[in-house]
Amino acid sequence: MNRWIEEIIEAGEGYLIEFKESLDKSxxxxxxxxxxxxxxxxILGVSDRGVIKGINTDNNFRSRIQDSLRQLQPYLDVGxxxxxxxxxxxxPDGNDKPYACSRGFFIRNGANSQKLTRNEIIEFFQKEGRIRFDELKNDKAVFETDFDEKAFENFLNLTGNITATDIYQPFLDKxxxxxxxxxxxxxITTVCASMDDLPFEAGEFDIIWSEGSIFVIGFEKGLSYWKQFLKDEGYIALTESTWFTDEPSSEVLQFWQDCYPDIKSIPDTEKVIMAAGYDLIDRFKLPASTWYDFYSHLEKRVDDVSDNYKGNTDAETILSFNRKEIKIFREHPDEYGYTFFILQKKTNK
Structure with a gap:
């Protein structure tokens, strides 16, 4: 037996290694x-426990492997x-992410492969395009006049230790x-974990910062669960989708009922905050201009990858949703958006 293989099997399954006893659907x-x-x-021919079982290695069997690999979209050269x-x-680490197979979209989470939910797929598409409000170029900024070196140095001196979490290890690596x-x-320390199953100690953090993500587990659930990780009088800074009108149009209302029915008005969102045991320190609406910039990047990303997923029902559904989301916002930019909230944990709750 090749010594390299023996060492891998001895080490066991992990983020970069998977054992399979047979060529099954998974x-x-x-x-x-x-x-x-x-x-x-x-590695085909090894049980989950690392026991070498062996497997057929003839040309017909390898052709079956190739047939299975053709399910992957877009094409990837697999050895x-x-x-x-x-x-x-x-x-290989794919250069044209995200990839899909006939059973959906999957990512590696530790030693396991995890199927992405609908919201996670949307977030994955957006992340792979590296679309971030804080990464968008400000064409109006002039470095020579706008950059305050002293203020920047003060900011760095005030910055403490940061723990960054994401369920997708490559983003943390980047x-x-x-x-x-x-x-x-x-x-900076990185931790690959789900936001609803965090491996932290009670009272570990001074502040939790979460933009555009708490909706994945739900606003109320996230506030309640994350509170335990804050120190007394610690802070949460986050964004949440909110109504900007009391009478949204029927098309917009149906869109949000389909994708995030928990969206509330700003006053009702504040009630959830108070009930969860926080004081509201401040809030502000994200301006529509940030969304126009965001959607222009997203639209280009959707157009760039569409041909790669023709015939893939799951992918086409997500891309169609992205286009619908962009269209609805451009037609109704004043009816909804993100509100940024700054909260402080109450000590008596």
Whole structure:
């Protein structure tokens, strides 16, 4: 047995390694997950417990593997290598994410592959386009006159340690790559975890910052769950979708009932905040201009990837939703949007 294979099997399954005893329906899910993450290897002929069972390695069987790999969209060049009585399927870190298979979209979460929910797929598409309000270029800024070096230095001196969380490890890797370039990596720790299952201690943080994400688990649930991780009188800074009108048009109302029925008016959202045990320190609406910039980037991303997913029902549904979302906002920009809330944990709750 090849020593390299032996070492991998001894180490066991992990973020970059998956064992499969046979070529079953879940095989393409593992390949899809690796493609959407940091790449990895699927070793066929080894049980979940790391016991070498062996597998057919003839040409017909390898053709079956190729047939299964054709389910992956868009196309990805995946390697197939025979090692004694095992087959190693090498999946590269895909350059054209997100990838899908006939069973949906998957990412790697630790030693497991996880199917993305509808909201997670939307977020994944947007993230892969690296669409962020805080990354959009401000063409009106003039560095020589607008940049305050002293204020920037003061800000850096005030900045404490940051723990960054995401369910998708490659985004955290990219964060650290950028942090190293900027010289901030000594202040940042990353944790790959779901926002509704966080591995932190009670009272660990001074502030929790969450923009455009709490809707994934629900506003009320998120506030209630995250509160335990704040120190007494700690803060949460976050955005939440809110109505800007008491009488939204029927098209807009139906859109939000379909995608996020928990959307509320700003006063009703504030009631949820108070009931969850927080004081409201401040709030403000995000201006419509940020959404126009955001959607112009998203629209381009949707157009760029559409041809890659023709015939994939799940992907086409998501892309259609993106186009509908853009259209509705452009027609009704004053009826809804994000409101930024700054909250403080009450000490008596």
């Amino acid at each position: 095989f393409i899910e593992e390949v899809c997950a690796f493609a959407n993450s940091s790449g990895g290897k699927v 197939i290598e025979v090692k004694d009585n095992l087959i190693v399927v090498g999946v 964060l650290m790559e950028n942090a190293v370039k900027e010289g901030f990596d000594d202040r």
